Amino acid sequence: MSQRLAFVGAGMMGGTLIAGLLAAGRQPADIVAVENRAERRSKLSQEYGIEAVAEMSAISGAEVVVLAVKPQAVDAALAELAEQLPAEAVLVSLCAGISCSRIEDALPAGQPVVRVMPNTPAQVGAGAAAVSAGSAATTEQTELARDLLQTVGTAVIVPESYLDAVTAVSGSGPAYLFLVAESLIESGVNLGLPRDIATELAVQTIFGSATLLRESGTHPALLREQVTSPGGTTAAGLGQLEEYRVRAAFAAATRAARDRSVELGG
Numbered sequence: 559m560s561q562r563l564a565f566v567g568a569g570m571m572g573g574t575l576i577a578g579l580l581a582a583g584r585q586p587a588d589i590v591a592v593e594n595r596a597e598r599r600s601k602l603s604q605e606y607g608i609e610a611v612a613e614m615s616a617i618s619g620a621e622v623v624v625l626a627v628k629p630q631a632v633d634a635a636l637a638e639l640a641e642q643l644p645a646e647a648v649l650v651s652l653c654a655g656i657s658c659s660r661i662e663d664a665l666p667a668g669q670p671v672v673r674v675m676p677n678t679p680a681q682v683g684a685g686a687a688a689v690s691a692g693s694a695a696t697t698e699q700t701e702l703a704r705d706l707l708q709t710v711g712t713a714v715i716v717p718e719s720y721l722d723a724v725t726a727v728s729g730s731g732p733a734y735l736f737l738v739a740e741s742l743i744e745s746g747v748n749l750g751l752p753r754d755i756a757t758e759l760a761v762q763t764i765f766g767s768a769t770l771l772r773e774s775g776t777h778p779a780l781l782r783e784q785v786t787s788p789g790g791t792t793a794a795g796l797g798q799l800e801e802y803r804v805r806a807a808f809a810a811a812t813r814a815a816r817d818r819s820v821e822l823g824g
């Protein structure tokens with residue numbers, strides 16, 4: 559557990575993973591961040607005690623290099639990174655849509671690459687991530703990336719062909735659920751509840767429902783039936799959600815997110 563890790567880009571996702579790794583017992587001295595923004599570098603070194611620098615040469619001693627820049631910044635980062643990356647280092651990319659082969663093409667032949675799709679609940683140790691091997695990554699290197707992500711939640715190894723759909727479901731998924739939370743709170747306020755009460759009840763309802771769903775292992779349709787008394791309030795509410803085509807909205811949203819992931823990769 560004492561590999562040297564480098565992050566190229568340490569904003570929201572990179573910073574989250576750094577925080578999780580430190581909380582799990584990694585030493586600050588084993589982590590370096592290459593980050594473009596000066597104010598972010600100061601925050602990283604003050605908050606986490608890690609080395610945070612602007613120069614890409616800092617990755618030269620790393621065994622694992624995590625690429626966590628926005629997809630639009632990937633090509634520039636890879637061009638710089640390729641010259642400094644140790645031959646045996648594994649490149650772990652968190653970048654939405656960017657395929658392993660596109661990354662491999664920008665790196666020296668045979669460089670191991672692993673592609674990961676994490677999500678932001680990793681900030682509270684409740685992330686969901688999927689991990690896929692590139693053409694030169696060994697099982698051991700893929701499992702190493704999975705283990706890194708498991709320090710901030712759950713992580714599964716999947717074929718790379720799943721990753722655009724994974725991005726649509728669990729990568730973007732927290733945003734859909736935050737929109738649901740926002741809608742439930744506003745609806746409560748519209749019905750006359752004080753905002754703090756509506757917020758507390760809505761947040762706990764989402765938390766409790768997710769916990770029940772996971773811990774019971776019961777299909778969500780059965781859990782929904784448990785709430786729905788014949789001719790009762792829930793049946794009346796669900797009738798409206800069906801009328802407003804909530805299922806169709808989620809199907810359309812995930813298709814659009816999947817398509818955008820494919821587009822970002824092109």
Ligand SMILES: NC(=O)C1=CN([C@@H]2O[C@H](COP(=O)(O)OP(=O)(O)OC[C@H]3O[C@@H](n4cnc5c(N)ncnc54)[C@H](O)[C@@H]3O)[C@@H](O)[C@H]2O)C=CC1
Pocket residue numbers: 566567568569570571572592593594595598626627628629631634635652653654655675676677678729730
């Ligand atoms: N935010 C999210 O919910 C998720 C994001 N991702 C992926 O993670 C990646 C990073 O996303 P965020 O952390 O949200 O973005 P962010 O904008 O918060 O962080 C990216 C960081 O990279 C830095 N950067 C850009 N180019 C650089 C370079 N050449 N060298 C050094 N630093 C550089 C920027 O200054 C910035 O701090 C993206 O590719 C995104 O697709 C994946 C899953 C979820």
Ligand SMILES: O=C(O)[C@@H]1CCC=N1
Pocket residue numbers: 654725729730
């Ligand atoms: O919106 C995005 O592109 C990134 C990828 C998944 C979540 N956020």
